[in-house]
Amino acid sequence: MKTIAVIGTNKAFNGYLFKILDLMKVDLNTFNRYMVKKENNYNYIVVNSNTNIKNIFINGKYCLINMDLADYKNSNIDVFGNIITYGLGNKNTVTVSSIDDKDSFVYCLQRTLFCDDRILEPLEIPVKMKFTNEDELYAAMTGITISLIEGKDANNLYIR
Structure with missing residues (x-):
């Protein structure tokens, strides 16, 4: 089974992230920051914030990092792997646009991602998804x- 280490998140983020992964039928064994072992390699590492997190050194195949919620210049988090940044800024690998009244948005993959057996080209996907706050929006991006x-088909993703 593939693994995901979730670091620096909150309940709203976690709940929404795993709701989306469940709907997309992505099965991952989950580890939170208290269970992460630095000697392990994880398929996915999600760093949603570095607030109150000290001395983490972790390896992953894909490392998704929220650039809006963290100050990485002053952190003690070292992650190694294919870095994918996400957030509301247009310089991130993943961002969103056309946010409509917490009811829909456009998911934007800004740069090419090289996966095991294929290449994901930049794309935009309209998403009908109700979200109540930024935590849920960040979880949706992730x-x-x-x-x-x-390899899941996320076109016309509809979550209520």
Whole structure:
């Protein structure tokens, strides 16, 4: 089974992330920051914030990092793997646009991702998904990205 280490998140983020992964039928064994072992290699590492997190050294195949919620210049987090940044800024690998009243948005993969057996080209996917706050929006970006890497079809994603 593939693994995901989730670091620096909160309940709203976690719940929504795993709701999306479940709907997309992505099965991952989950580890939180208290269970992460630095000697392990994880398929996915998600760093949603570095607040109150000290001295983490971790290896992963894909490392998804929220660039909006963290100050990585002053952190003690070292992650190694294929870095995928996400957030609301246009310089991130993954971002969103056309946010409509917490009811829909456009998921934007800004750069090419090289996966095991294929290449994901930049794309935009309209998503009908109700979300209540930014945590859920960040979780959606992360869940959709992992789903795409896992070869799932996220076109016309509809979550209520």
